[in-house]
Amino acid sequence: MSEQQNRYWTLDDIPWDQFDPSKVDPEMMRIVKAAAMVEFNGYTYAEYLCSVFNDDPAFQDAARRWALEEVQHGKALARWAQIADPEFDFDARFADFSEKIQLPVAAEESVRGTRCGELVARCMVEVGTSSYYTALREATDEPVLGAICEKIAQDEIRHYKLFYTHMERYRHIEQLGKIKRLMVGVGRIGESEDDELAYAYYAANNNGEPYDRKRCIRAYMSCAYGFYQTHHVERAVTLIFKAIGFSPHGRLANMIARMACWFLNFRSGPDEHAPA
Ligand SMILES: [Fe+2]
Ligand SMILES: [Fe+2]
Numbered sequence: 448m449s450e451q452q453n454r455y456w457t458l459d460d461i462p463w464d465q466f467d468p469s470k471v472d473p474e475m476m477r478i479v480k481a482a483a484m485v486e487f488n489g490y491t492y493a494e495y496l497c498s499v500f501n502d503d504p505a506f507q508d509a510a511r512r513w514a515l516e517e518v519q520h521g522k523a524l525a526r527w528a529q530i531a532d533p534e535f536d537f538d539a540r541f542a543d544f545s546e547k548i549q550l551p552v553a554a555e556e557s558v559r560g561t562r563c564g565e566l567v568a569r570c571m572v573e574v575g576t577s578s579y580y581t582a583l584r585e586a587t588d589e590p591v592l593g594a595i596c597e598k599i600a601q602d603e604i605r606h607y608k609l610f611y612t613h614m615e616r617y618r619h620i621e622q623l624g625k626i627k628r629l630m631v632g633v634g635r636i637g638e639s640e641d642d643e644l645a646y647a648y649y650a651a652n653n654n655g656e657p658y659d660r661k662r663c664i665r666a667y668m669s670c671a672y673g674f675y676q677t678h679h680v681e682r683a684v685t686l687i688f689k690a691i692g693f694s695p696h697g698r699l700a701n702m703i704a705r706m707a708c709w710f711l712n713f714r715s716g717p718d719e720h721a722p723a
Contacts, residue, residue, distance in 0.1 A: 586674040
């Protein structure tokens with residue numbers, strides 16, 4: 448089967464000729480450039496997954512197909528950013544990013560401790576990205592970016608289902624209970640403010656100034672979180688609760704959704720939006 452047949456869409460399905468420069472939001476462009484870096488790194492993450500699941504060829508195959516789609520997300524976002532900002536040199540910026548952000552590609556054990564834990568973390572990331580691109584699609588008036596975000600958000604939710612299916616399999620094999628899955632989940636939320644996103648934001652947008660992790664993550668969060676609305680957060684919490692094994696529509700889920708909304712609101716306050 449060819450690469451193209453494996454995918455639900457290609458870059459040729461994007462209506463590039465509808466690009467409207469007057470509708471480009473410069474703040475959104477900064478986070479789109481950063482997202483392109485992280486997405487384009489998908490093959491490296493697949494290498495890590497294949498190493499962790501070294502005796503599971505069915506999962507390895509799924510992970511490689513998943514990576515093709517993630518890399519395509521990176522290509523689509525990078526192409527859009529280059530149309531919006533012809534001076535944006537994606538290749539040079541990505542080279543900087545991939546040199547700095549190194550994943551443990553030869554790890555024989557998941558950094559989350561168990562395979563089920565790894566899959567819970569993957570579910571969370573896919574829920575996060577699906578909500579993120581849905582929020583961007585609803586916030587942008589630029590038609591090409593809107594079309595890209597719509598297609599990516601659909602892929603991300605399929606990715607969630609893919610990892611959820613494998614997670615269920617390993618949950619039975621490894622007997623990983625709710626509390627352990629919850630711990631993985633909490634740990635993964637902490638990682639959302641780690642170097643990968645901060646450096647992606649810096650690599651994509653810096654003008655030669657030195658890297659300041661705290662400042663970059665603040666700038667990234669204050670911009671990215673501002674696009675989320677309550678319904679994006681509620682949906683994300685529902686899917687994450689399902690992956691962890693808690694009732695997705697219970698009182699606890701409602702409370703966490705409210706707290707998450709408050710946190711996103713708090714973190715999306717005014718900031719200099721500069722990587723410097
Ligand atoms: Fe993606
Ligand atoms: Fe994904």
